[in-house]
Amino acid sequence: MNKRLLILADPFTRPSYAPRLRFLCEYLEKNGWELDVYTEKFADIPFAHRYPIHEITFYSGSADWFIKAAWSLLTYWKERHFTREVRRYIKGKTYDKVFCTTFSTFPLITALTLARELNLPLHVDIRDLEEQVPGAQLLQHRGWWTKPFRAWYVRVNIHRRNRVLRQADMVTTISPWHVDFIRQLNPNVHLVYNGYDPERFFPRNLPTGRFVISYIGRLYEFRKIEPVEEAVRALHNPDIVLVKHMPDHNPLPPEQVPNAIHQSSIMLVLTSSDAKGVMTTKFYEALGCEKPVLCVPSDHGVLAQTIRDTNAGVCADTIEEMQAFILDKYAEWKQNGFTRQPVNIEAKNAFSRLEEARQMEDWLCS
Numbered sequence: 001m002n003k004r005l006l007i008l009a010d011p012f013t014r015p016s017y018a019p020r021l022r023f024l025c026e027y028l029e030k031n032g033w034e035l036d037v038y039t040e041k042f043a044d045i046p047f048a049h050r051y052p053i054h055e056i057t058f059y060s061g062s063a064d065w066f067i068k069a070a071w072s073l074l075t076y077w078k079e080r081h082f083t084r085e086v087r088r089y090i091k092g093k094t095y096d097k098v099f100c101t102t103f104s105t106f107p108l109i110t111a112l113t114l115a116r117e118l119n120l121p122l123h124v125d126i127r128d129l130e131e132q133v134p135g136a137q138l139l140q141h142r143g144w145w146t147k148p149f150r151a152w153y154v155r156v157n158i159h160r161r162n163r164v165l166r167q168a169d170m171v172t173t174i175s176p177w178h179v180d181f182i183r184q185l186n187p188n189v190h191l192v193y194n195g196y197d198p199e200r201f202f203p204r205n206l207p208t209g210r211f212v213i214s215y216i217g218r219l220y221e222f223r224k225i226e227p228v229e230e231a232v233r234a235l236h237n238p239d240i241v242l243v244k245h246m247p248d249h250n251p252l253p254p255e256q257v258p259n260a261i262h263q264s265s266i267m268l269v270l271t272s273s274d275a276k277g278v279m280t281t282k283f284y285e286a287l288g289c290e291k292p293v294l295c296v297p298s299d300h301g302v303l304a305q306t307i308r309d310t311n312a313g314v315c316a317d318t319i320e321e322m323q324a325f326i327l328d329k330y331a332e333w334k335q336n337g338f339t340r341q342p343v344n345i346e347a348k349n350a351f352s353r354l355e356e357a358r359q360m361e362d363w364l365c366s
Contacts, residue, residue: 004034005364006095006120008086008111010102011040019254019281019353020127021101023197025051027357028364036093038086040106046255056085079109086110087117097364101125105157108164121169123364125192126161129178130154132276133222172363175302177277192359194279195351201288204262207337211237211330213294214264216245216252216282223270228296231322240330242268257282261289265339266313266329269295269303277302284351287312292329292341296322310347 005028012018025035029051041055058078059068072078098120100111108124115122162185165171171182171189182189213232219225225244232242245252245260252260261267267286271278279302286293293313298304304315316322329339349355 002032002034003097003365004093004095005036006090006098006114006118007035007037008082008098008100008107008114009037009039010104010106011042018101018103018127019197020125020194020356022047023353024357024360025049027354028361031361036090036095038082038089038107040082054086054089056082058082076109079107079113082107083110083113086114090114095120097121097123099123099125099364101127103127104130105161108161112164112167122167123170123172124165124168125172125360126165126178126182127174127194129181129277130158130161131181132177132278133220133272134274170363170366172360175277175279177302181277190363192356192363193351194281194284195353195356196281196284196288198288198352198354200258201261201285203290203340205336205338205340206262208263208265208333211240211265211333212263213240213242213266213268213326214245214260215242215268215270216257216260217270217280218247219270222272222275224272224296225268225270227319228268228270228294228322231319231326234319235323235326237330240326257285258289261286261291264291265333266294266326267291269293271295271297271299271303273297273300275299279303279306283307283312287343287348287351290341290343290348292325292339294322294325309344310351311342311344312348313341 009021010018012021025037029035035051037051037053039053039055041057045053058081068077095118098111098115100108100122102108111122111124165182165185168186169188171186172192173179173182173189174192174194176191179189179191215225229242232240244250267282269280269283278299283293283303287310293307295303295307295313295315297317298315307313307315314321314325316325332339
């Protein structure tokens with residue numbers, strides 16, 4: 001008999017865009033699972049899907065968002081509204097498990113509430129934790145005016161998150177650091193890394209007319225690109241350019257990311273020794289394309305170890321280390337017209353989203 005899964009998720013259309021859930025849903029649907037996905041509505045869904053995605057609208061505009069977001073922090077309004085709407089849609093349906101995936105807190109409380117009402121096991125998949133970087137820096141993109149409220153906001157969310165994690169029947173998360181941290185709350189926690197979609201991110205020997213160091217992502221407070229800019233300027237080489245694709249500066253739609261990586265000579269990953277267990281998706285996608293990764297600086301943790309294990313590139317703490325790696329890859333580019341990192345293929349394949357989906361299915365079946 002087919003497994004029936006009720007999935008409650010943070011948005012996986014823009015601006016959030018969660019490829020982890022998209023790939024998993026496609027994989028499970030092909031394997032005969034019956035899925036019902038409930039999430040928050042932001043933008044129109046830009047991809048084809050055969051499983052039902054039910055989007056629930058919360059806000060009618062900026063002013064409405066401000067009022068309801070503030071009210072939600074005080075009264076759980078958003079979770080209660082979501083719970084009522086999902087409860088109404090699923091009336092009369094049966095499921096084998098409730099699966100909730102999120103980068104933060106929403107919709108964990110809805111998932112716990114409905115799992116208990118339906119007498120079903122709850123599997124939580126959590127991708128980020130507020131504690132992984134200091135000072136609520138993951139909230140930076142919400143605007144300067146939110147800074148005075150970040151500490152309070154984080155305390156509220158951590159309290160609500162921990163309440164659910166303690167009661168979940170199983171938790172999966174994305175790095176060994178996350179596993180160790182969550183084990184303090186729930187002993188039944190397991191590692192399922194993020195990864196790359198092998199159908200979209202694969203090697204291509206694409207000659208280019210210039211040596212491009214690409215950064216794709218958001219610049220949080222703990223990510224400093226200035227040392228890399230200084231290293232590139234000091235080389236005084238017009239062939240070598242640093243190209244930044246960020247949500248508020250030269251944004252890159254998700255469908256254009258594979259080609260941008262293929263046209264890059266080096267992929268830049270920014271982190272910090274204060275960032276714990278941060279395994280950015282762009283690292284995995286560069287790994288899938290076998291493009292050299294320059295990580296600045298070393299996190300001296302999980303990311304650095306993964307870069308070593310996969311031979312994906314280097315972690316550089318000084319301008320001299322950055323320049324040495326850049327010039328080594330520049331010589332390769334001058335000879336071939338492109339770069340290709342000699343990664344450890346076995347280690348690389350372990351981070352394919354296909355492998356991660358297989359692991360997640362095993363945990364969902366347990």
